[in-house]
Amino acid sequence: MTTNSIRPPHDLFEPCGVTEPYVSRMANRLHRTLDSLFGRLALLVIVVLLLSHFAGYALFRLEGDQMQARYAVEEAVFLVDAVRQHIASTPNLPLPSRVRVVELLSATVPPLPTHTDTPFSRFLDAVRERMPPGTEVRVGKLGKAPPTLWVHQSGDRDWIVVPLQPLGGPRPLENTVLWLTLIFVSAVMAGLFAAWQLQQPLRSLASAVTRFGRGQPVPPVTERGPRELRQLTHGFNQMVQEVARTENDRAVMLAGVAHDLKTPLARLRLRAEMMDEVKVRDGVVRDVDSMTHIVEQFLVFAHDGADRSEAVEVDAQCERVVRSYRAVGEGAARVLTDLKAGPGFLLPAATLDRILSNLLDNAHAYGAPPVMVATTRTSMGYTLSVQDNGGGIAAQDLINASRPFVRLDPARGGSGHSGLGLTIVERLVRRAGGEWELGNHDGRGLRILMSFPLASIPAPILLAPLVPEALG
Template structure:
C-alpha cells in the first residue's frame, strides 16, 4: 500500500504546510502581543499628558473651567476609589506604567468599575485628586478580522507552495519512471531535462548512460545475430551430409551434434533479439495447458509436468514471449531437475504470478547470482547437449521486457523455482471491440 508521505511531493507538501503554519501562527501571536503593548503604551502616554495638562491648567488659569470629563476631587470625598492591589491584570500593568511616568510618591488609582474608565492621580504637592478619562483597555479578542486575513493568506501561500513542489517533483517522477523501465530492460526514451541545475545534470547523465548501454547492447546483439545467422547455412549442409553417411552409428552421433549446435544457434538468435513482441496476447492458463500437452507428446522421455493454474482469464501475455519462457524453463527443468515439474499460475494483490518448479537438487546458494548470467554454465561438465548457458538469461530478459519481475531460488529445499510476477498494469488488456464481437 502506497503512503503519500513516502513520496517526495508528500514530504515537500508536509514541510511547506508545517513551515507556513508555524510562521503564520508565530506572526499572529507576535502581532497580538505587539498590538496589546502598543495599546497600553498609547493609553499611558495619553493619560500622563492629560494629567500634566490639567495640572498646568490649575496652576496658571485656575479661574477657567475644566473640560466636561475632567474634574478635581477633594481627598476627603467619599467618591475617592479605594486602593486595589495584588491582581495581575492589564489594568494593574497600566497603573504601574503610569506611576513610573509620575514623580515619586504619586498616588494612582482607577475609577469604580461599571462606569466610564477614569484615572485618579494625586502628587504629594496636589491639593486635590485629578480625575481624567482613559482609553478603555480591552483584552485581545479570541477571534478577530486578522484571523480571516491570515487564513486567506495562508491558503494562497499553501497553494502556491504546493504548485512549486509539484513542479519540482515532476522531473524526478519522470526520471524515476525511466530508471524503473531501464531496470526492467524495457526501451527508455530520452527523459526531458527539466528542473534545477543539479536535476538537469542528473537527467543528462542518465540519458547518456542509456544511450551508451543501448549502443553496447545493439553491437552485441548484431554480433551474436550475425554469427548465429552465418552458422545456420553450414550447419544445414553438415546435417545433409551426415544424413548421407552409410554407417548408422557415426551418422546418428553427427546428427545429434548438429542438432545440438543448431539449438545453440537458435538460442543465440533469441537472446540477440531486442525488438518488442507484437504477437497476439493469449490467456496464460490456456496456453500453459497447450504447451504442457505438446511437451508431453513430443518429449516422450521428459519429466512429468503437473499444472496448478489459478490465475483466471485476465492473465494475458504475448504468445511468442510466453512460449519462449515456458519452453526454456521446461527444457531447463528436464535437463537439470527431477520430476515432477510443477507449472503454476495465481492471482495476488500485487498482480499475476507464473512459476515453474522442479524437484531436483536445486542450485547452490553461492551460484544463484550467476545462474541467470549469459553464457554461464554452473556445471562445467555440461559442455554439450546443446546447452549454451542462455536459457535462464533469455527468460529473465523476456520477463523484464514484458514488464514483470522474476525471482530465482530453491523452494523449500525441493528443487529450483522460477517465480515471475506481472503487475496488473503490465498485463495486456483484451480489446473491448474484440470482446463485443465475440459476445
C-alpha cells in the first residue's frame, strides 16, 4: 500500500531565480503602502503636522524673545520713575539696597556703548524712546555680575542706578523639544486613526468593485463613513442589485430557451439518422450537431453560479485534457505543452476544463497548428496561455473578440459557433480571480494569456500520512 504524503501549501513553492531580494521586497511594499489612500493620507498628516509644529515653534521663540525685551524695558522705566518720585518726595528716606544715586561726575559712570548692534544697545534705544527727550542711558557691569541701568535726565543732578532685568539667551531646547515631540506624536496618532477610519469603508467598497468586475457574487457593502461615501456605497449596492436582477432574468430566459431546444434537436437527430440517403443524412446530422453545440454554449454562458468543484493541479490537468483532445479531436494531433508552473498552481477542475476546451476548440477552428498550452510561475503568481500559429485577429477587432454573440469575419466563418467561446473563457478566468490578455503573439497566431495572482489560488487539501500502526 502506498502512503500519502502531506503536500505543502502552494506559496511554499519558490523556484530558483524568482525570490526577490529583501530590500526590493521592502521597497515594493513601501511603494504599495504609499500608493494607497491610507498611505497618502498618513503622509499628508505627517507633513502638515511637521510644518505646523516647526512654524509654531519658530513663532513661539521669536515672540518669547520680544515679549521678554518689552517686559525688561517697561520694568526699567517703572523703576527709574519710582526712584525719581521717591527722591523728590522723601529725600531723607534710604533707597532700596540695589538702587542708588551716583554723582554726575563720578568716575564710576560707565562709558558709552561702542557696539550699536547688540541686544543691550537695542535695549537702550528702546528705553530712550520711553524716556523724555535728552535722557542719557547707559549699562554698567556687563560681566558675571548682574547688569545695572544708569539713567540721567536733563535737569537731574545725579545718575539714577537701578537693577536691570537680565536679557537671557534662548531657553534650553530639552523641555521644549520633549513637549513638542509628545504633542506631535499624539497628533500623528490621532491623524492616522482618522485616516484609517476613512480608509476602511473605501477598502471594502474597492474590494466589492473588484469582485463585481470579475463576475463574482457581491454581498451588500455596509454603508458607513462620511455622507458622500455613504451615498456612493448606497448607489453601488443599488447598481449591483439591478445588474444581478437583469443578469438573472437574462440567464433564466437563455437557459430556458436552450433547454427547450435540446429535446426537439434530439428528435431531429434521431429522424435524420433514419434517412436512407447518406449525403442528406450526414448533412442534417452535422447541422444538428452544430445546433447542439450552440445550445450547450448558451447553457454554459447562462450558468452564473460559483464553481464548487475540487481544485486540481493545472499542469497535470492540462496534460490530461490535451491527451484526450489529441485522441478524439480530428486533426488535433499537433497540440504541444510546456508546463512549468509546478504543483502549486491549482484551479477548480470544472473551470479549468471549460477554459481549455473552449480555447482548444477555438484554436482548432480558426488557428493553425501547432497549438501550444503553457504554464509558468512568476513572482506575482502563475500564468496559463494557449497559442496557435494561425493568422491571428486584426488589431481593430481584438476589442470585440470577447464580446458575446460577436463573430469576426472572415475568421469566424465556420458553422456551429455562437460567438460565446472567448466570452465564456473571460468570465471563467475573472471568476477564478485572474486576469486575461488577448492578442497576437510575435506577429503570428492568437495567444490568450491568463494570469492568476497567488491570492486567487485555492489552498490545496492536506492529507494526513497513513501511519502503519493505524492500518492495524
